[in-house]
Amino acid sequence: xxxxxxxxxxxxxxxxxxxxxxxxxxxxxxxxxxxxxxxxxxxxxxxxxxxxxxxxxxxxxxxxxxxxxxxxxxxxxxxxxxxxxxxxxxxxxxxxxxxxxxxxxxxxxxxxxxxxxxxxxxxxxxxxxxxxxxxxxxxxxxxxxxxxxxxxxxxxxxxxxxxxxxxxxxxxxxxxxxxxxxxxxxxxxxxxxxxxxxxxxxxxxxxxx
Amino acid sequence: xxxxxxxxxxxxxxxxxxxxxxxxxxxxxxxxxxxxxxxxxxxxxxxxxxxxxxxxxxxxxxxxxxxxxxxxxxxxxxxxxxxxxxxxxxxxxxxxxxxxxxxxxxxxxxxxxxxxxxxxxxxxxxxxxxxxxxxxxxxxxxxxxxxxxxxxxxxxxxxxxxxxxxxxxxxxxxxxxxxxxxxxxxxxxxxxxxxxxxxxxxxxxxxxx
Amino acid sequence: xxxxxxxxxxxxxxxxxxxxxxxxxxxxxxxxxxxxxxxxxxxxxxxxxxxxxxxxxxxxxxxxxxxxxxxxxxxxxxxxxxxxxxxxxxxxxxxxxxxxxxxxxxxxxxxxxxxxxxxxxxxxxxxxxxxxxxxxxxxxxxxxxxxxxxxxxxxxxxxxxxxxxxxxxxxxxxxxxxxxxxxxxxxxxxxxxxxxxxxxxxxxxxxxx
Numbered sequence: 001x002x003x004x005x006x007x008x009x010x011x012x013x014x015x016x017x018x019x020x021x022x023x024x025x026x027x028x029x030x031x032x033x034x035x036x037x038x039x040x041x042x043x044x045x046x047x048x049x050x051x052x053x054x055x056x057x058x059x060x061x062x063x064x065x066x067x068x069x070x071x072x073x074x075x076x077x078x079x080x081x082x083x084x085x086x087x088x089x090x091x092x093x094x095x096x097x098x099x100x101x102x103x104x105x106x107x108x109x110x111x112x113x114x115x116x117x118x119x120x121x122x123x124x125x126x127x128x129x130x131x132x133x134x135x136x137x138x139x140x141x142x143x144x145x146x147x148x149x150x151x152x153x154x155x156x157x158x159x160x161x162x163x164x165x166x167x168x169x170x171x172x173x174x175x176x177x178x179x180x181x182x183x184x185x186x187x188x189x190x191x192x193x194x195x196x197x198x199x200x201x202x203x204x205x206x207x208x209x
Numbered sequence: 210x211x212x213x214x215x216x217x218x219x220x221x222x223x224x225x226x227x228x229x230x231x232x233x234x235x236x237x238x239x240x241x242x243x244x245x246x247x248x249x250x251x252x253x254x255x256x257x258x259x260x261x262x263x264x265x266x267x268x269x270x271x272x273x274x275x276x277x278x279x280x281x282x283x284x285x286x287x288x289x290x291x292x293x294x295x296x297x298x299x300x301x302x303x304x305x306x307x308x309x310x311x312x313x314x315x316x317x318x319x320x321x322x323x324x325x326x327x328x329x330x331x332x333x334x335x336x337x338x339x340x341x342x343x344x345x346x347x348x349x350x351x352x353x354x355x356x357x358x359x360x361x362x363x364x365x366x367x368x369x370x371x372x373x374x375x376x377x378x379x380x381x382x383x384x385x386x387x388x389x390x391x392x393x394x395x396x397x398x399x400x401x402x403x404x405x406x407x408x409x410x411x412x413x414x415x416x417x418x
Numbered sequence: 419x420x421x422x423x424x425x426x427x428x429x430x431x432x433x434x435x436x437x438x439x440x441x442x443x444x445x446x447x448x449x450x451x452x453x454x455x456x457x458x459x460x461x462x463x464x465x466x467x468x469x470x471x472x473x474x475x476x477x478x479x480x481x482x483x484x485x486x487x488x489x490x491x492x493x494x495x496x497x498x499x500x501x502x503x504x505x506x507x508x509x510x511x512x513x514x515x516x517x518x519x520x521x522x523x524x525x526x527x528x529x530x531x532x533x534x535x536x537x538x539x540x541x542x543x544x545x546x547x548x549x550x551x552x553x554x555x556x557x558x559x560x561x562x563x564x565x566x567x568x569x570x571x572x573x574x575x576x577x578x579x580x581x582x583x584x585x586x587x588x589x590x591x592x593x594x595x596x597x598x599x600x601x602x603x604x605x606x607x608x609x610x611x612x613x614x615x616x617x618x619x620x621x622x623x624x625x626x627x
Contacts, residue, residue, distance in 0.1 A: 065415060075415045083408070094370075101374050161512075164600060165519050168593045175377045177596065178386065182373060199501070206483060206493045274624060284624045292617070303579075310583050384586045387595065391582060 009072040013136045015061045019054060019085050020125075020132040026050035027118075027125040030092050033099070034115040044100040047093040054089045058082050072136075077204050084196045091190035092121070095183050102179040111180065113163035117187040120156040124194040127152065135201065142205060149198040156191035160184060218281040222345045224270045228263060228294045229334075229341040235259035236327075236334040239301050242308070243324040253309040256302040263298045267291050281345075286413050293406045300399035301330070304392050311388040320389065322372035326396040329365040333403040336361065344410065351414060358407040365400035369393060427490040431554045433479045437472060437503045438543075438550040444468035445536075445543040448510050451517070452533040462518040465511040472507045476500050490554075495622050502615045509608035510539070513601050520597040529598065531581035535605040538574040542612040545570065553619065560623060567616040574609035578602060 029046045032038050061082055065075050104110065131145040163184050167177045238255045241247050270291055274284050313319065340354040372393050376386045447464045450456050479500055483493050522528065549563040581602050585595045 062415075076412055079412055079415050094366075098370065098373065101370060102377060157512075161516065161519060164516065168520060168597050170593065174383050174592050175379065175386075177593075178390070179377050181596070203494050203497055206480075206497050271624075285621055288621055288624050303575075307579065307582065310579060311586060383592050384588065384595075387599075388586050 009136070011064060012061070012072050012078065013133075015057060015064075016081060016085075016135055017129075017132045019057050019082070020129040022050060022053050022057065023085060023088055024125040024129045026054075026089055026092055027121050030096055031118050031122055033096070033110060033118055038105070040096075040100040040105045044093075044096045047096045051089050051093045054086060058086060073204060074207075077200065077207075081197065081200045081204075084193060084200050087193035087196065088190050091186045091193060095186035095190070098179070098183055098186070102183075104176075104179055104183070107176070111163055111166055113159050113166055114180070114184060114187065116159040117156060117163065117184065117191065120152055120159060121187065121190055121194070124149065124152050124156075124191065128194060128197060131201075142201065146198055146202055149195060153191060153195045156188065160188045160191070218345070220273060221270070221281050221287065222342075224266060224273075225290060225294075225344055226338075226341045228266050228291065229338040231259060231262050231266065232294060232297055233334040233338045235263075235298060235301055236330050239305055240327050240331050242305070242319060242327055247314070249305075249309040249314045253302075253305045256305045260298050260302045263295060267295060282413060283416075286409065286416075290406065290409045290413075293402060293409050296402035296405065297334075297399050300395045300402060304395035304399070307388070307392055307395070311392075313385075313388055313392070316385070320372055320375055322368050322375055323389070323393060323396065325368040326365060326372065326393065326400065329361055329368060330396065330399055330403070333358065333361050333365075333400065337403060337406060340410075351410065355407055355411055358404060362400060362404040365397065369397045369400075427554070429482060430479070430490050430496065431551075433475060433482075434499060434503075434553055435547075435550045437475050437500065438547040440468060440471050440475065441503060441506055442543040442547045444472075444507055444510055445539050448514055449536050449540050451514070451528060451536055456523075458514075458518040458523045462511075462514045465514045469507050469511045472504060476504060491622060492625075495618065495625075499615065499618045499622075502611060502618050505611035505614065506543075506608050509604045509611060513604035513608070516597070516601055516604070520601075522594075522597055522601070525594070529581055529584055531577050531584060532598070532602060532605065534577040535574060535581065535602065535609065538570055538577060539605065539608055539612070542567065542570050542574075542609065546612060546615060549619075560619065564616055564620055567613060571609060571613040574606065578606045578609070 026047055029043055029050065032043050033040075061078065065071060065078060071078065099105070099110075127145060127148055131142065134141050134145075164181070167180055167184070172180065235256055238252055238259065241252050242249075270287065274280060274287060280287065308314070308319075336354060336357055340351065343350050343354075373390070376389055376393070381389065444465055447461055447468065450461050451458075479496065483489060483496060489496065517523070517528075545563060545566055549560065552559050552563075582599070585598055585602070590598065
């Protein structure tokens with residue numbers, strides 16, 4: 001049941017646009033890892049703030065869902081979509097926190113392929129923030145979003161595999177390899193989580209078409 | 210469609226209470242890892258028993274689902290909830306089995322942060338066992354359960370990250386680090402799985418509200 | 419709503435049989451890893467082809483879903499099932515690619531337990547390809563499929579755990595351990611993904627029964 005012309009609905013759709021913008025802000029903070037002398041502690045702390053902002057957005061969405069008689073999408077679909085956006089933030093925050101906790105700031109620089117992983121996340125965040133306002137229409141524009149989203153996820157996979165090859169090449173000592181691997185895994189999970197966001201939207205589209 | 214006053218329904222709800230109690234029993238066995246001289250083999254073997262008990266509970270639930278004309282919750286929701294409870298058991302059993310297979314019993318003691326992970330799992334198991342009998346009403350009491358569940362999952366994350374920092378600090382030899390990391394990952398997955406249990410219950414609540 | 423006697427439906431069911439056959443073909447390529455002198459590069463490249471074939475099958479299924487007025491199963495269930503089959507291929511392709519990229523071909527042979535993981539995947543692929551044509555009926559034959567699927571997943575777990583024990587036994591140097599562990603994890607994920615295929619089919623069955 002859809003009443004998509006009712007102003008009420010805009011609050012629901014608006015949530016997902018706001019959450020995607022907040023996520024874009026978070027990935028921009030993460031991208032400072034590629035700067036000349038990154039402030040690792042500040043990056044980690046600001047990402048905790050971005051995570052809290054997302055928690056508050058989610059909390060008000062759930063309140064709205066629970067006090068609304070009709071909703072423009074299935075309650076469980078909105079619930080799922082918010083969850084997948086939350087997965088992205090969780091992984092990004094964890095990656096930045098571990099870089100700081102592990103003292104990886106002592107390295108001359110993070111491996112180039114890890115910065116490439118972050119660049120893919122930036123592109124995914126921009127794409128997602130751009131697509132989210134079209135959630136209301138779910139028209140053919142979304143198809144381009146899925147295609148591009150899939151392409152970026154492949155880019156992320158490639159960067160991740162090349163990073164693994166470098167990590168195991170003997171360039172770093174064992175403990176550093178393990179620390180970098182842990183961070184790489186979380187960035188890869190964030191990359192996958194962006195694709196899961198697209199999958200949920202695609203599943204909603206399939207159901208409603 | 211809900212007929213929650215029919216005695217028939219109690220069998221369905223009863224399953225989830227029984228499964229949560231069985232899980233609590235399993236985590237109590239796991240918690241012996243914090244004892245002075247744990248019997249690693251016995252812990253591992255008794256957790257296999259707990260896993261089998263859960264399998265039998267699940268099997269009888271599925272039989273009941275398939276032979277009942279009406280069920281108090283969606284069949285697929287009950288199916289999903291049983292699956293998430295099973296994930297907790299699987300991870301706990303695997304963690305205890307690997308500790309035994311890896312011969313980690315040769316360490317003077319397991320790292321303090323790993324015992325903290327287990328303490329979080331104990332709190333999660335107690336919370337889940339306490340909440341499950343309220344599944345029938347799904348009233349506002351559940352809200353406290355979700356809040357507390359979320360808090361405990363954060364505690365678990367913190368213990369896990371601090372454990373990683375210790376593992377990569379140079380205190381242990383490389384192979385021991387890898388073994389402990391593998392066990393830590395499984396305990397962290399069990400901790401996440403408890404949150405997934407709460408998520409499924411929340412999704413049911415959102416759908417029915 | 420089911421019109422299972424309409425020829426139209428056979429196209430939907432046919433997709434899943436074709437995808438399962440393609441998967442079986444992929445696992446047969448992977449199984450060449452157990453040969454005397456495997457051609458690691460060729461195995462990796464042919465698995466990319468198998469992955470592309472699966473992508474094309476999926477693409478035509480989604481087109482069919484979106485242009486059909488009635489479908490024999492829920493659109494979202496078909497969507498989910500295709501996704502889980504895709505997970506198997508993804509993990510297998512990644513495992514073979516990393517073996518090649520890591521230069522693990524320099525080892526005298528891959529660990530026996532890793533070949534056992536692949537043997538379990540072969541049995542799972544054969545079982546899935548055999549079960550898929552029964553998707554249309556979803557009768558009691560499926561029950562045997564789930565039981566056997568569960569048994570094989572346990573075999574896979576056992577091979578994986580024994581492989582971990584060997585990896586951490588001191589037989590290999592640290593970097594080789596890490597590389598083999600990465601591959602083992604992907605094979606284990608493929609094994610889990612086969613069980614997720616069975617879970618989705620079971621969930622469809624529970625819903626329709």
